[in-house]
Amino acid sequence: MTDTTYAPPTQQxxxxxxxxxxxxxxxxxxxxxxxxxxxxxxxxxxxxxxxxSLLPQRGLNAGKVIEFYRDHPRLAxxxxxxxxxxxFGAPWFAAIYLALFLSLAGCVLPRMWRQxxxxxxxxxxAPRHLSRLPVAMSWHTDEEPAEVLAAARxxxxxxxxxxxxxxxxxxxxxxxxxxxxxxxNLLFHFSLLVxxxxxxxxxxxxxxxxxxxxxxxxxxxxxxxxxxxxPGRLFSAGRLAPFTVILERFRATYQPSGEPxxxxxxxxxxGHPGAALRSYHLRVNHPxxxxxxxxxxxxxxxxxxxxxxxxxxxxxxxxxxxxxxRDASFASDGVVKVPDxxxxxxxxxxxxxxxxFFTPTTVMxxxxxxxxxxxxxxxxxxxxxxxGDLGLDNGRPQSVYALQxxxxxxxxxxxxxxxxxxxxxxxxxxxxxxxxSITFAGFSEFATFxxxxxxxSRLALAAAVLLLIGLVVSLRxxxxxxxxxxxxxxRRTVVEAxxxxxNDSGSFDEDFRAIITRLRSRPAALEED
Numbered sequence: 422m423t424d425t426t427y428a429p430p431t432q433q434x435x436x437x438x439x440x441x442x443x444x445x446x447x448x449x450x451x452x453x454x455x456x457x458x459x460x461x462x463x464x465x466x467x468x469x470x471x472x473x474s475l476l477p478q479r480g481l482n483a484g485k486v487i488e489f490y491r492d493h494p495r496l497a498x499x500x501x502x503x504x505x506x507x508x509f510g511a512p513w514f515a516a517i518y519l520a521l522f523l524s525l526a527g528c529v530l531p532r533m534w535r536q537x538x539x540x541x542x543x544x545x546x547a548p549r550h551l552s553r554l555p556v557a558m559s560w561h562t563d564e565e566p567a568e569v570l571a572a573a574r575x576x577x578x579x580x581x582x583x584x585x586x587x588x589x590x591x592x593x594x595x596x597x598x599x600x601x602x603x604x605x606n607l608l609f610h611f612s613l614l615v616x617x618x619x620x621x622x623x624x625x626x627x628x629x630x631x632x633x634x635x636x637x638x639x640x641x642x643x644x645x646x647x648x649x650x651x652p653g654r655l656f657s658a659g660r661l662a663p664f665t666v667i668l669e670r671f672r673a674t675y676q677p678s679g680e681p682x683x684x685x686x687x688x689x690x691x692g693h694p695g696a697a698l699r700s701y702h703l704r705v706n707h708p709x710x711x712x713x714x715x716x717x718x719x720x721x722x723x724x725x726x727x728x729x730x731x732x733x734x735x736x737x738x739x740x741x742x743x744x745x746x747r748d749a750s751f752a753s754d755g756v757v758k759v760p761d762x763x764x765x766x767x768x769x770x771x772x773x774x775x776x777x778f779f780t781p782t783t784v785m786x787x788x789x790x791x792x793x794x795x796x797x798x799x800x801x802x803x804x805x806x807x808x809g810d811l812g813l814d815n816g817r818p819q820s821v822y823a824l825q826x827x828x829x830x831x832x833x834x835x836x837x838x839x840x841x842x843x844x845x846x847x848x849x850x851x852x853x854x855x856x857x858s859i860t861f862a863g864f865s866e867f868a869t870f871x872x873x874x875x876x877x878s879r880l881a882l883a884a885a886v887l888l889l890i891g892l893v894v895s896l897r898x899x900x901x902x903x904x905x906x907x908x909x910x911x912r913r914t915v916v917e918a919x920x921x922x923x924n925d926s927g928s929f930d931e932d933f934r935a936i937i938t939r940l941r942s943r944p945a946a947l948e949e950d
Contacts, residue, residue, distance in 0.1 A: 453520070454527030462521040469517055473508035476500065482719060483631060483649040484745060484869075509624070510651070522617050529610045536603055543583045544595040547904035551919035556933045559917045560941065566907035566914050570594045573905055573940050580903070591908030598901050599923065605894025612888035619884055622877030626660075628652040629874075635724045635741055635867045639667040642714070642872065662712040662874070666690045667698070671721060671866045675795050679750060686718055686868045713874065720869035722746045722753055723779055725802055726862040729759050732855045737762050737773075743867050744779045745822055750792035753779045756824040757804075760813050762857050773832075773852075774807040774824045775859060783843075790843065802861050803843045806832035806852055832856060901929070903936065 452458055477485030486506050490497040504511030551557050562569060570592050574582050580596040587593055630650035632640050640646040642664050666688050673684035686703040692711055701709050709716040722743060729738035737759050744755030757775040782794035783801040790803060809829040812819060819825065832840040832852055842850040844861040851858045900923030907916045918937050922929035 453524050456528055459524040459528055462517060462524055466517050466521055469514050472505050476505050479506050525614045529614055533607050536607055540600060544581055544597040546585060547593040547595055547906050551904055551906060551917045554919040554921055556930055557919035558937060559915060561913045561915055563913055566592050569907040569914060569916055570905060576940055589908060594905040596903040599898050602895055602898040602900050605891045605898060608891030609888055609895055612884045612891055616881055616884035619877035619881030623875035625653045625655045627875040628656050630872045631869060633743055633867055633869050634668045636668055636671050636865045639665060641665045662714050663694055664690060664692050664711045668868055671868045673721060679794055684721055715873045717871040718868060719871045722867055723864050724867045725755060725779060725864050727757050728860040728862050729857060731762050731857045741865060751781050751795040752792040758811055771808060772811045774811050775804045776824050778803045800864060801843050801845055804850060805839060805841045808832055
């Protein structure tokens with residue numbers, strides 16, 4: 422007969438309870454508010470900002486975006502679909518930004534609350550065995566335990582000290598310093614949180630706009646004057662500061678190689694209607710501040726002055742038209758649109774359009790005329806004439822810097838060739854067929870300004886200063902703990918001391934011995950054990 426022993430069935434391990442929506446939410450929040458997640462999001466934010474510094478942005482310079490489209494016609498639409506030309510307003514950038522803000526808030530705010538409680542708490546009591554700590558020593562003295570600790574307490578200035586009684590007539594002293602290290606660390610992270618809030622405030626309520634002003638002209642801070650504007654998500658046009666700026670003079674200088682040396686604008690401005698005009702010398706990195714709004718000088722170019730006459734000799738157009746630079750030598754493109762030159766067959770109005778190419782220093786290159794220097798040393802403009810319906814009366818908006826040639830016909834000369842000519846200042850092109858004429862009367866310069874209003878800039882500046890202060894404090898302040906225990910040993914008193922460094926423990930040994938030497942510098946102190 423076989424002897425068998427009964428074994429109870431094996432207990433199956435209990436399955437963890439299933440997580441409901443609340444459990445998943447709590448777990449997700451803990452993951453989001455961990456320091457590791459905050460660091461990953463901070464890295465992703467820095468990585469996401471790289472395209473904004475490498476590619477032109479519409480909010481900074483819309484003209485550069487147009488040039489990028491012209492130079493990269495296939496790549497530009499693909500980049501535009503992913504908001505590469507408006508990185509800091511893209512939904513994916515905002516998502517990373519918001520996640521980082523929530524992560525820092527959930528990580529820093531509870532730590533600040535715990536630190537507030539720690540600042541009010543007593544230093545930790547002395548361990549039972551001080552000799553087991555990394556840095557410790559003991560000695561005998563003829564003083565009473567209370568006298569030893571009272572003297573030590575008086576010499577530990579700058580330390581938070583707490584004295585406790587112990588059984589057997591002894592007493593212990595706990596001292597700690599360097600609490601501001603953690604305060605500096607929290608100040609650093611809290612300042613980063615405030616910095617993000619300041620930047621977000623500017624992105625929501627601020628705006629950036631570009632306006633082109635010809636020399637001698639003025640502009641008022643209204644939406645109608647802006648060539649392009651990037652408003653914040655909660656921007657209101659009613660909050661625009663009602664100032665006016667007049668561009669009196671613009672001047673630029675260049676190095677012999679053609680590189681820009683300086684460019685500046687002399688402007689006059691009034692902060693509000695009816696205010697007296699004041700002068701300002703506007704330069705690069707020296708913006709004009711008007712009612713918390715900054716005016717930057719970001720670009721310049723040439724404006725062509727044309728006079729167009731009809732077949733009867735009457736002036737149909739007399740004005741200056743900006744030509745946009747296409748390269749560093751300021752070879753520039755532009756158009757002139759004349760809505761009513763003269764009645765055509767049946768009394769219908771005729772319209773003329775001119776596409777032009779301006780070269781401030783005209784030279785003959787391998788591909789035709791080009792500009793050899795940015796300054797106007799040998800200016801000339803090449804014009805090509807078109808006629809037909811320019812689309813000015815159909816109500817559709819169109820750019821003043823481009824001519825839609827679809828449906829237009831070129832003005833031809835007697836030989837059937839396009840009517841084109843290169844004009845110097847003062848010269849006139851007579852259009853064949855009795856259409857009229859165009860005179861290149863001269864040119865002037867224009868300046869491009871960026872108007873920026875950022876209500877969160879001061880908050881961001883204050884956060885940046887506090888961030889540096891917190892960083893310095895967290896790096897310079899050292900966290901220290903010190904314990905003393907004095908107990909009777911016959912007629913004498915034995916004193917035990919030990920210390921602990923919360924950081925940079927390698928240099929604490931010498932500091933500890935210096936502290937103990939200062940505490941023992943009393944006549945009654947005896948030799949070290």
